[in-house]
Amino acid sequence: MNNPFLGLKDVPSFEVTSKDIVEGGLSDIKFMSGDFGIKGGQDLSPEISWSGAPNQTKSFIVTLYDPDAPTGSGFWHWAVFNIPASVNELPQGAGNSDNSKLPSGAIQLPNDARAKKYIGAAPPKGHGVHHYFLTVWALDSDKVEISEDSTPAFLIFNVFDHVLARGVLHFEVEVN
Template structure:
């Protein structure tokens, strides 16, 4: 089965900047804490540490997302979406995506993911489905907030629609996970 394309390849190009993590790396398997406990994959649904620098001039806020384009659906699977991160934010600690948002800066909001929870949902691909990519993206926006257009009941896909035209830059890091079960 061919690998689905990177969904960001279909959006207008955006300048990159630097994204690092103490927990995840491009092409490397996710550690157990970043797997799902909610969906029974033996993990803790713990969001990884993320740190970024070099966002484009004019950045007024950030959005952080995690998306699995390899999920066996026609639309992939959104694991995490946080918006309205202040422009001064350059790092999220490991576990910032917990159900209370305890590691997020004031004003940041978490949307429900495709699992229906307002938190980071760890990896839990179906057994034998092959390796999945988890694209963690930090999006630099030219607006301070998307509150006027994205309410608390919005989906991550709707968030993406509202980011269109406001994205100044994007940085990604893409670890993997396979449930060989």
């Protein structure tokens, strides 16, 4: 399994949970990508909640990343930043393209398909198991100042020195 956190600062962890991700997998096909050809996929972002972030946390970032995508650089499915420190959950569907379920002030970046929304899991048929990392990043700054058209990788690059802790929910998907 590719470790997407190699080369990043070693920071404490905190708990991330989801009613929609169970036993290391997605609970329903609707969380997979219809846009990328998965029959029944609706590109619906799962509910996510977290607890135990450091008291000094001023904001959060939520990302979904697949390091196993056949690109040489993985695939960023979702990135939301400037989530206020008072927030500890995102509801199911928060990754919709109209941003109506995001907390005030939160910004959704374009994913690697260049869409400002959640793109569900969609490993190529027969490519094997893909490991997905749904990560909540606790930051020591209340606002990240980057363009709203930036990439998720650029976002993480810009917060390298501001990450206080990370919570990770890992799941696997394979399409045969």
